[in-house]
Amino acid sequence: MNKSDLKLIASILGITIVFLAIFSMIQKQEAKTAVIYYQNEVMQRIDLTQNEQREYIVEGENGPVVIEVNKGKIRVKQEESPLHICSKQGYISKNTEMIVCLPNKIVIQIEAKDIIDAVVR
Amino acid sequence: MEYKKQTRLSMFLALSILLSIIESFFPILSGILPGMKLGIANIIIVIVMFLYGRKDAFLISILRVLLMGMLRSGVFSIAFFFSLTGSLFSIGIMALLYKTKLSIIGVSIIGSIFHSVGQMITAILILKIPNLIYYLPFMVLFSLITGLLTGYLAKQSIQYIQRRL
Numbered sequence: 001m002n003k004s005d006l007k008l009i010a011s012i013l014g015i016t017i018v019f020l021a022i023f024s025m026i027q028k029q030e031a032k033t034a035v036i037y038y039q040n041e042v043m044q045r046i047d048l049t050q051n052e053q054r055e056y057i058v059e060g061e062n063g064p065v066v067i068e069v070n071k072g073k074i075r076v077k078q079e080e081s082p083l084h085i086c087s088k089q090g091y092i093s094k095n096t097e098m099i100v101c102l103p104n105k106i107v108i109q110i111e112a113k114d115i116i117d118a119v120v121r
Numbered sequence: 122m123e124y125k126k127q128t129r130l131s132m133f134l135a136l137s138i139l140l141s142i143i144e145s146f147f148p149i150l151s152g153i154l155p156g157m158k159l160g161i162a163n164i165i166i167v168i169v170m171f172l173y174g175r176k177d178a179f180l181i182s183i184l185r186v187l188l189m190g191m192l193r194s195g196v197f198s199i200a201f202f203f204s205l206t207g208s209l210f211s212i213g214i215m216a217l218l219y220k221t222k223l224s225i226i227g228v229s230i231i232g233s234i235f236h237s238v239g240q241m242i243t244a245i246l247i248l249k250i251p252n253l254i255y256y257l258p259f260m261v262l263f264s265l266i267t268g269l270l271t272g273y274l275a276k277q278s279i280q281y282i283q284r285r286l
Contacts, residue, residue: 005227016258
């Protein structure tokens with residue numbers, strides 16, 4: 001380990017911290033919408049700012065996927081897949097967080113309308 | 122001389138495949154973030170690069186990916202492409218940087234990080250999920266640690282090997 005190694009490590013840490021700061025600022029944005037994708041197509045947009053508990057059912061690759069919204073958080077309640085990774089993940093609520101259910105080809109993504117759209121486009 | 126080198130390189134190739142297979146038995150880390158690995162096979166690539174140069178390291182790296190594809194994931198599966206782009210990114214940056222002032226550890230760190238970056242780009246392009254980019258800082262931090270670890274191990278092994286070659 002020499003001086004330039006330490007410089008490399010320091011600059012990598014610096015850059016990642018800057019990016020983490022930017023990303024956490026994006027995450028703090030209000031007006032959250034959860035978007036449900038099936039095979040990269042938007043199936044449903046759900047406003048997470050309303051507080052009441054709701055359930056949505058989306059057709060996934062292996063059958064119906066039950067999605068629950070509660071107090072600004074969203075989770076996959078029930079789904080048909082070998083490992084149940086997405087239902088085990090539990091609730092997500094922050095911007096840019098996502099639940100990916102590959103077997104069902106379903107992706108749930110929380111988006112802050114303006115900034116994410118700007119980033120993606 | 123040529124035969125000696127060939128034999129040693131094939132031994133290194135076999136070792137890197139062995140390490141990849143051992144690593145695939147422990148998917149604990151991918152529970153933290155999907156796709157996370159220690160990347161211990163990279164130890165061999167770094168050793169070969171510092172003992173024999175970038176060409177041979179490139180060869181061993183690509184052969185390892187191909188053979189692992191045949192043994193495990195199947196050639197032309199998604200996992201194979203992830204592995205291939207990751208390795209190409211990693212070996213590319215290491216080949217560029219290994220004659221600079223960076224030591225073995227520094228080169229290993231940057232190689233490990235570019236492995237993650239390459240896989241992330243492939244994942245974004247194949248799975249079409251641009252929001253994956255938000256996981257990149259975490260992947261980079263994790264790669265920094267694993268790169269440090271594998272770099273240290275590679276350095277120790279090179280000292281040990283050079284005394285015996």
